[in-house]
Amino acid sequence: MKQFVIIGNSAAGIAAIEAIRERDKESKIIVISDEDYATYCRCLISYYLSGEIKEGNLFYRPESFYKENNIELLLNKKVSRIDHKKNRIICEDKSILNFDALLIATGAHPKFPEIPGIKKQGVFGFRTIKDAKEIGGLLPITKAACVVGGGLVGLKAAYALKKRDIDVKVIIKSNQVLSQILDFEAASLVAKKLQEQAIDLIFGQDVTEVIGNGDIKAVKLDSGKALGCSLIIVGKGVSPNIDLIKETEIKFNQGIIANNLLQTNMPNIYTAGDVCESFDLTLGALSLNALWPIAVEQGRIAGANMAGANFGYEGSVAINSIEFFGLPVISLGRHKIKDKENGFSELKLEDTKAGVYKKLILKNNLLVGVILAGDIKSGGVFLRLIREKIEVSSIKDKLLQENFGFPDIIDLVKEKERLYV
Amino acid sequence: MKQLYYEVKKCLGCRSCEIACALAHSLSGELFKAVKEEVLSLPRKKVLSSKGRNYPVSCRHCKDAKCVDACIAAALNFNKENGTVSHDEARCVGCWMCVMVCPYGAIRPNITTRIPLRCDKCKDKGEPACVAACPTGAIILE
Numbered sequence: 155m156k157q158f159v160i161i162g163n164s165a166a167g168i169a170a171i172e173a174i175r176e177r178d179k180e181s182k183i184i185v186i187s188d189e190d191y192a193t194y195c196r197c198l199i200s201y202y203l204s205g206e207i208k209e210g211n212l213f214y215r216p217e218s219f220y221k222e223n224n225i226e227l228l229l230n231k232k233v234s235r236i237d238h239k240k241n242r243i244i245c246e247d248k249s250i251l252n253f254d255a256l257l258i259a260t261g262a263h264p265k266f267p268e269i270p271g272i273k274k275q276g277v278f279g280f281r282t283i284k285d286a287k288e289i290g291g292l293l294p295i296t297k298a299a300c301v302v303g304g305g306l307v308g309l310k311a312a313y314a315l316k317k318r319d320i321d322v323k324v325i326i327k328s329n330q331v332l333s334q335i336l337d338f339e340a341a342s343l344v345a346k347k348l349q350e351q352a353i354d355l356i357f358g359q360d361v362t363e364v365i366g367n368g369d370i371k372a373v374k375l376d377s378g379k380a381l382g383c384s385l386i387i388v389g390k391g392v393s394p395n396i397d398l399i400k401e402t403e404i405k406f407n408q409g410i411i412a413n414n415l416l417q418t419n420m421p422n423i424y425t426a427g428d429v430c431e432s433f434d435l436t437l438g439a440l441s442l443n444a445l446w447p448i449a450v451e452q453g454r455i456a457g458a459n460m461a462g463a464n465f466g467y468e469g470s471v472a473i474n475s476i477e478f479f480g481l482p483v484i485s486l487g488r489h490k491i492k493d494k495e496n497g498f499s500e501l502k503l504e505d506t507k508a509g510v511y512k513k514l515i516l517k518n519n520l521l522v523g524v525i526l527a528g529d530i531k532s533g534g535v536f537l538r539l540i541r542e543k544i545e546v547s548s549i550k551d552k553l554l555q556e557n558f559g560f561p562d563i564i565d566l567v568k569e570k571e572r573l574y575v
Numbered sequence: 576m577k578q579l580y581y582e583v584k585k586c587l588g589c590r591s592c593e594i595a596c597a598l599a600h601s602l603s604g605e606l607f608k609a610v611k612e613e614v615l616s617l618p619r620k621k622v623l624s625s626k627g628r629n630y631p632v633s634c635r636h637c638k639d640a641k642c643v644d645a646c647i648a649a650a651l652n653f654n655k656e657n658g659t660v661s662h663d664e665a666r667c668v669g670c671w672m673c674v675m676v677c678p679y680g681a682i683r684p685n686i687t688t689r690i691p692l693r694c695d696k697c698k699d700k701g702e703p704a705c706v707a708a709c710p711t712g713a714i715i716l717e
Binding site (some may be wrong): 169195196197198201206207211213214215446447450451454473474475476477480482484486503530531532533535537538557559560561562564565572573574575 | 578579580581582583586605621624625626628630635641644645647648649657665666668669670672674675676677678679680681682683684686689
């Protein structure tokens, strides 16, 4: 009998538990979380804040999950350090836990800009149930709010606030929303939808100060202008939670570096999810892809390997799916080509009337990036072309057609078709 | 566990399966009433053509389903007993993650309902409606 320790109780941690238990019903599994809740759907907190879903629907697994899987769940516990030489972890409350195999799935935390006043009460990240509850608690006395950052988290927060009838201004440093996942054209479609719903987008500005004695009164912008608000949500990206390994020999860049088995450089210590820096298939290099489906996939492989399997992880592709006010958008892999980069080409389709915009980025007849806005059908087929590095020269004229789908790539995929005879 | 198979050589592309599917998932189950329903029932499978052949594209109820992994709302589950990926519509938030990862493009978004369109093998109705509707026997349940 072994002892498995999993630090982190979200997507990657839960997938790892399930993968271990598929193979090993006996060994002890201890799961540690610094939060106060059983596993929940982190990506849904905006729907919870908006009032579209109830707290009960946030939970990712039934209440019986931990008992049924024979898991010792330790909540409100923070790991301060890993002692890999002795195969043990040391928690902030001084407790010590030994492990045969360890999974570091500590996730990430919101980045806050270093500006005066940012630590004031009323400034929030937007990542946990606790954040959503605290923000929700303030809404009855909130008239105006500012969201700092025009990324996915910022826009989802703005959407939720608007649904709760709060005046929202989103302060965006670049000249477009979602600059990490969309090009300017697709971003403009999203921006238009948000603006139609009276979400105020302020481009080309950053915040320089949070103003207020005690309570927040306003935020100050680069331009010197101040915007009145009593609530601020910061969505300026996330940073992996790696404090617990900084003093160790476990290797990290921005996140903890994983090999193709999702091991760290210590063979019995694995990593998965938002904290994990793994091979990115479209960049051809290590990268952080802090996304729910990727965390699940990595957690499952890491868990299986902890329990003795030998599954390789091919790598991740940045994948994002969003919908605001009836406009669905999917972004896969690369979304922009830098001016200096050679060998790339683009295919575009723009149908303003139908509200559809599609862009494909190719390199040597391989698809490396896709943006689908307004029409996201067959999104997964595009993802497959990217992941499986399928040569698309024979179907280039088909890719942007309305009825493009799996049948068009059926002769190009490696798997043997059982469904169609 | 019975699964749906398609004999593409027999498929005429008549789309009877699409109509039967939409009807089977409508409130009334009758064509002339169904087209007037407030929320129009849309087919959960779609016949696409390539190189002169017709392929009914529909959820395959994969055992290691990418959509189940990707679902941020825990609305999808692979049900071992009946070999079906079941979809809890009450939990679904319409994020389209499933559409984004389905390797067969078999899940389509219904923007109006914010619920993806996906085959449920007509749940407990015995034979799926598409099987019964196919005039050439191109859809097989076995």
